[in-house]
Amino acid sequence: MDRGSLLLGRTWHTCTLNITLxxxxxxxxxxxxxxxxxxxxxxxxxxxxxxxxxxxxxxxYCLHCPEMSPAFWAVWYVLGLAVPTGLGTLLGPRMLRW
Known part of the structure; x- marks a missing residue:
């Protein structure tokens, strides 16, 4: 396998979105x-x-993801973790105000 296919895999375009959803x-x-x-x-x-x-x-998501490359995980799963974290940082002051 070449580096590009290890990094992108087949589901790179949906991984981050699915984790976020x-x-x-x-x-x-x-x-x-x-x-x-x-x-x-x-x-x-x-x-x-x-x-x-x-x-x-x-x-x-990982229970159904066909990708098993650590390079794929390092990029797309981390982006999937970063999006809700960033949203929580931005929305926290509005949603948690008491």
Whole structure:
């Protein structure tokens, strides 16, 4: 196999989107739970919510992903983790305000 096929695989165009979409239910539930705890560092809390929900989405996606290359995981899964984390960082102050 050449490097390009190891890096891109067959599902590179859907991996990040699928992880992000699969993390949405966890994002909503974790946000509701954490909001009741009255956090004071809203941006960091939002980032933690985004990261933890994206990990749940990545675990759900990896059970069905046909790609087994660590190069693929290092790029596309990390992007899939970064998108909800960034969204949590941006939306945290608005969603967690009390």
């Amino acid at each position: 699969l993390s949405l239910p966890g994002f909503v539930l974790i946000t509701q739970t954490v909001r009741a705890l009255a956090p004071t560092r809203l941006r960091q809390t939002g980032a933690a919510i985004g990261l933890s929900s994206s990990v749940l989405g990545a675990v759900a």
